[in-house]
Amino acid sequence: MVLLNCSHVVWQLRAWESRSDPLSRVRDICISLLRDVMSERGVQQRPLAVTLQELQRICDTLAHHHQPAAHELAAIIWRLHCSLSQLEQAPAQGTLSPGYLMTPQA
Numbered sequence: 643m644v645l646l647n648c649s650h651v652v653w654q655l656r657a658w659e660s661r662s663d664p665l666s667r668v669r670d671i672c673i674s675l676l677r678d679v680m681s682e683r684g685v686q687q688r689p690l691a692v693t694l695q696e697l698q699r700i701c702d703t704l705a706h707h708h709q710p711a712a713h714e715l716a717a718i719i720w721r722l723h724c725s726l727s728q729l730e731q732a733p734a735q736g737t738l739s740p741g742y743l744m745t746p747q748a
Contacts, residue, residue, distance in 0.1 A: 648722070648725040651718065672722065679726070701719045
């Protein structure tokens, strides 16, 4: 469910458009920050922590911006931060048995 929430917010972020190139670049940077958070082995805690710190910094900066579009972007980034922060509770890489994520057969 947490990944579904994150995915939904990322789609909102991707769909967000601005007439301001600098704000569009900020959006693109936020999306690129997500690259190393997940792997086939699960949540990568160090990249997640770095990403959360950077998203917080970006959000704080945008909140003080004079353009309403910056505030809209900050709100989406804040939702992404909140969704991603739930992944901090995910089990550490390699602590789950191989069959844990498989769905049971009916």
